Structure formats: C-alpha cells, structure tokens
Amino acid sequence: ALQHAGAHTVVITGGDDEQQQHSAWVTDLIFSRSDENFPETAAKPSFALHQQRETTQAHGTGSQFSAALAVQLTKGTRLYDAIVIAAAAARQALIASSGVLGIEFGGTESGGMEPERSVYRNCIASALPQSGDEWPLITDVGTYPRTDRFEPYNPGLYVLTESLDHLEMLLDMGVDTVQWRIKAPGTDYKDQTRRALAMCRSQGVSFWLNDDWPLALELKPDGVHLGQEDLVSADIDALHAAGVALGISTHTEWEIARARAQKPSYIAFGPVFTPLSKRLRYQPLGIDCLTAWSKRYHTWPQTCIGGIVPENARLVAESGVGSLAVVTCIAGGPADEPLMRSNIADLRAALEMFSPAPK
Structure with a gap:
C-alpha cells in the first residue's frame, strides 16, 4: 500500500516479530524501486538485512535508525549503503543504551493511582562498529546468511x-x-x-x-x-x-x-x-x-x-x-x-x- 501510494523505498523493521524470537538474527525487510542511478536497486529491488540479536531491550532504535538514515542521505550516500549504515548505527545505539530513572503510574489495591519509580533503557548514539563482523548482512527476502564458510584464500x-x-x-x-x-x-x-x-x-x-x-x-x-x-x-x-x-x-x-x-x-x-x-x-x-x-x-x-x-x-x-x-x-x-x-x-x-x- 505504501509503494502504491508513491513511496520509493519501504523498510519494515524487525525485532518484534514473534516468529523471530528464537532466531539469532533481527531481520529488516527492504522494498525499493529500480533506479538507474544505483545498479544495486536493479539487481535487488528487495532484500533482507540481518543483524545479530542483542538481549538488551531499549527505547529509541527506530529514532536512531531514521536519524542516521537521514544524515547519510543528506551526505549523498548511496541509498542501500545509507540503509546498511543506519542499521549498524541503530544496533550500536542499542548496545550503548543506559538506564534512566523515570516515573510511571500504576494501580494499587485500593484502585487508586500512585506514582512508581522504574528504570527505562534508552538508546544512545554511538560510533559505528569498527569490526566488520558486527556489520549487517544482506540476503534475499526469506533467506538467512550461510552457516558454512568457503575455504579462505589470499589471491596475492x-x-x-x-x-x-x-x-x-x-x-x-x-x-x-x-x-x-x-x-x-x-x-x-x-x-x-x-x-x-x-x-x-x-x-x-x-x-x-x-x-x-x-x-x-x-x-x-x-x-x-x-x-x-x-x-x-x-x-x-x-x-x-x-x-x-x-x-x-x-x-x-x-x-x-x-x-x-x-x-x-x-x-x-x-x-x-x-x-x-x-x-x-x-x-x-x-x-x-x-x-x-x-x-x-x-x-x-x-x-x-x-x-x-x-x-x-x-x-x-x-x-x-x-x-x-x-x-x-x-x-x-x-x-x-x-x-x-x-x-x-x-x-x-x-x-x-x-x-x-x-x-
């Protein structure tokens, strides 16, 4: 429906899908239009982006992703590269999240509302991962990264x-x-x-x-x-x-x-x-x-x-x-x-x- 309405690229973020709860990956799905300025969009107008799942839960991954994406696109980064970088940035913000003391209202036995103290974890913008092993992986929609590695070879x-x-x-x-x-x-x-x-x-x-x-x-x-x-x-x-x-x-x-x-x-x-x-x-x-x-x-x-x-x-x-x-x-x-x-x-x-x- 979003594409029909005119959206050039749609990102469906992962992490909350119950079917993925036991997976090692958090998977985003990307659907784009073929663009002659970017050969990769013609090769793959849709793809899955995988990142290693973190046990930490925090507020703000979507905001971190969208902010990083906006920055990269403003800098002139290629569309698909901007998505990869933004996803890596969002994961790093999740890893760097910290607890912040907040106030919420909960029910009491008498039915009244009294303030309760609780700790929320909020994402914190952080540097991109230095190790390439921490960067996202890309596959076709519905598939996951290979588990068997080819024998490494240095061509010299x-x-x-x-x-x-x-x-x-x-x-x-x-x-x-x-x-x-x-x-x-x-x-x-x-x-x-x-x-x-x-x-x-x-x-x-x-x-x-x-x-x-x-x-x-x-x-x-x-x-x-x-x-x-x-x-x-x-x-x-x-x-x-x-x-x-x-x-x-x-x-x-x-x-x-x-x-x-x-x-x-x-x-x-x-x-x-x-x-x-x-x-x-x-x-x-x-x-x-x-x-x-x-x-x-x-x-x-x-x-x-x-x-x-x-x-x-x-x-x-x-x-x-x-x-x-x-x-x-x-x-x-x-x-x-x-x-x-x-x-x-x-x-x-x-x-x-x-x-x-x-x-």
Whole structure:
C-alpha cells in the first residue's frame, strides 16, 4: 500500500516479530524501486538485512535508525549503503543504551493511582562498529546468511587473462592466481578453459573461472569469481559442496554485506581508481575508502582491482588489502614481454613490502 501510494523505498523493521524470537538474527525487510542511478536497486529491488540479536531491550532504535538514515542521505550516500549504515548505527545505539530513572503510574489495591519509580533503557548514539563482523548482512527476502564458510584464500598477485598464449607468458613470469575471464565465449570456449586449467595446475598456480559457475561445477577449478549480478542465479550451495572456492566482487557497503553473507573465500573491492579495461559503473573508491574497508573487514581475505599499475601499487598495497588484481598493465604480446615482466616484478615488490606472500 505504501509503494502504491508513491513511496520509493519501504523498510519494515524487525525485532518484534514473534516468529523471530528464537532466531539469532533481527531481520529488516527492504522494498525499493529500480533506479538507474544505483545498479544495486536493479539487481535487488528487495532484500533482507540481518543483524545479530542483542538481549538488551531499549527505547529509541527506530529514532536512531531514521536519524542516521537521514544524515547519510543528506551526505549523498548511496541509498542501500545509507540503509546498511543506519542499521549498524541503530544496533550500536542499542548496545550503548543506559538506564534512566523515570516515573510511571500504576494501580494499587485500593484502585487508586500512585506514582512508581522504574528504570527505562534508552538508546544512545554511538560510533559505528569498527569490526566488520558486527556489520549487517544482506540476503534475499526469506533467506538467512550461510552457516558454512568457503575455504579462505589470499589471491596475492592476481592476473586476469582470456588468451592461452598470454597465459603461458604470465605463468613464466611468476604470478600467484589466474582468473580466466572470457568476455565473448566462442565454440572452443570449454576446450580452451580446460587447457588453461591444466596449464595453471602444471605450474602450481591457482586457477579461477570468471562468472561461469555451471562450468566451474563441471571442471572443478580452484575457484569461481562472481559479480553481484551472478549471485542472483548462482547455486552457492552446489559450489561449496563441490569444493570450488568463491570470490565476490564488491563496490559498495551494501554489496560487501551481501558478499559476506555468502561466506566467500575472498572479497574483491573496486574500482580503486578509474578502470583502464572497462566502462565505469561505480565511482572509484580511492585509497582512503580502500584502507577503511581493508581495516574493517580484515578477518576476510581481500583483493582489489581497478586502475592498479606499478606507479600506484605501493600506495594500494599499503592499505593492507593483501592482494592486487590487474588487467591492463600485464596485457600484451611477445613484443611487450620486457615491460610485462618489469610490471609484474614491481607489483610483487609492492605486495611483499606490505604483506606476506600467500602460502
């Protein structure tokens, strides 16, 4: 009815539903309109937001949520990110609540009304949680976060390629992880993928397939990397059961919350800078945001992508992200081999300066 009346987004707050009383989660439901300015609304016009249940009860969580939401929207924060931040703020206000002595009137045996002293707990605005494990999780409506976690994996120096000849060059130069990303699959796509997988395994390099989770279930590569759109249809349970690791791309707070709910092997942040190899759909994160996310979500292996080149690699690695994913600066043919080899050496030096090499 609210949507029919013209509401752009409706939030149904959780916590009081009797059906959730024995759940570990407090779940809010969000229903929004698809908005071309925010790709995430097209991917998920509705979703569930989960937070760990607290035993404390206090007045004012709704006020804290709405106030935090208003502040974030006024600052220009993306709609879904504003909702995630506001929910985290409301939970922290609940945790920080304190007792305040108040007066209420209760009945007596004679039927009169006499004042009684009682203590109310009221929410107190507090700083956002520093640990990413305390931030909300996002799933489809009617579902909950996964309980089984994928095996953690640090991609290290992470290169993306779509050519067997190029792959052979990269393997000779020494990389940690390869993502096989074919933008326009041909009739020999599956055969080439098998060959690429065999080449990586012969060199002891981890092989990850981009997007194509059905083929990943068939060929059993080390892992599959999924974008946010792929999460709509991917069979995450089947990937976990098959022992195929999972990496997920993220560009916003909401997408990080959605990725974390799937318990992936790693989370990819991007674009750090303006991408050199694809059209920009999201504003670049910049070093400050990357550093903040790296610190907040440090319990998860991470990588990052977007405009990373030897000239800025040390600045990116200093964020603590632990892995660099690159495309353009390692592209080329035989004539470009000296530059490619030099770039890979510079990227690895940046990683080794600020993080241990993956084992």
